[in-house]
Amino acid sequence: MKYVLLGLCAWPAFAVFEYASLKKIAGLKQVMATLTVALSASSLVVMCVDGEKLALPSSLPWLGRVLAVVFGLLWFYSMFIEIPFAVTYVRSGHGDRLITTGTYALARHPAVSWFALFLVGLVLATRSRLLLLAAPIWLAVDVLYVWMEEKLFLEKVFGDYEDYQQxxxxxxxxxxxxxxxxxxxxxxxxxxxxxEE
Incomplete structure (x- = not known):
């Protein structure tokens, strides 16, 4: 259970990251971005390799691997390629342009859906009972987080966000x-x- 809680700590760390972005505190922003990744990745890795395993048919781990790779790559694409990496995650301040194309035309928070499907794939691939427990908790927190992010951050930063919401x-x-x-x-x-070349 401690790894479920460790993973949950990534969301408050990301909230501090967004605060640092808004207030243009570059050093804090970089530290919190690193901490967010470290908390998320370490808890995921431990849960995947440690603990009790689910009894699943032999074909499901293969399906899980495919889902985890496909939706993990989509998550990465939405979070780090479509959104300019350096401006969003490294430099002081925040991106000055609202991204509304690509997967961000599909949904305002496409990475939440990719994360959900990535976790489904990871549960099937690793057969981790602990990850099966963590996944719905993390997803509920992620949905709550993006709802709060819209109200407290995105609507203030991007003047055209209300039109995007519509x-x-x-x-x-x-x-x-x-x-x-x-x-x-x-x-x-x-x-x-x-x-394309």
Whole structure:
């Protein structure tokens, strides 16, 4: 249970990271970003390799590995590629531009969905009973966190956030947002053909 709690500590650390971004405290921002990753990764790794295992059919761990890789990569893409890494996670301050294209046209917080499906895959792949316990707790905290993040941070930082909220669902994509996502991805490829080389 201590590793479930250790993983939960990542959200307050990330809240301090966002406060440091808002107040433009570069050193604190970098420390809290590192701490957030360390808390999340260490608790996940320990839970995956330690403890009791679930009795699952032999095909499910393979399916779990595929889900974990696909949705882990989507999470990474949404969090670190679509959002400019250096501006968001390293430099003082915060990004000055609201990202509304790509997976952020699909949902305002696509990484929450990717994280949920990544955890499903990881539970199946590792058969970890402890991770099965942690996953719904972490997801509930993540959803609560992004709801609070919108109210306390994003609506203040980005003047056009209210319009974005009207156009784009918070977590679960709709057929309309899915079409908008595909349209923005195609538009990006047309504008940047060098990315395909």
């Amino acid at each position: 156009r784009t669902p918070m977590l679960l994509p709709t057929p309309r947002s899915f079409r908008r996502c595909l349209r923005t991805l195609r538009h990006h490829q047309q504008d940047h053909p060098e990315d």
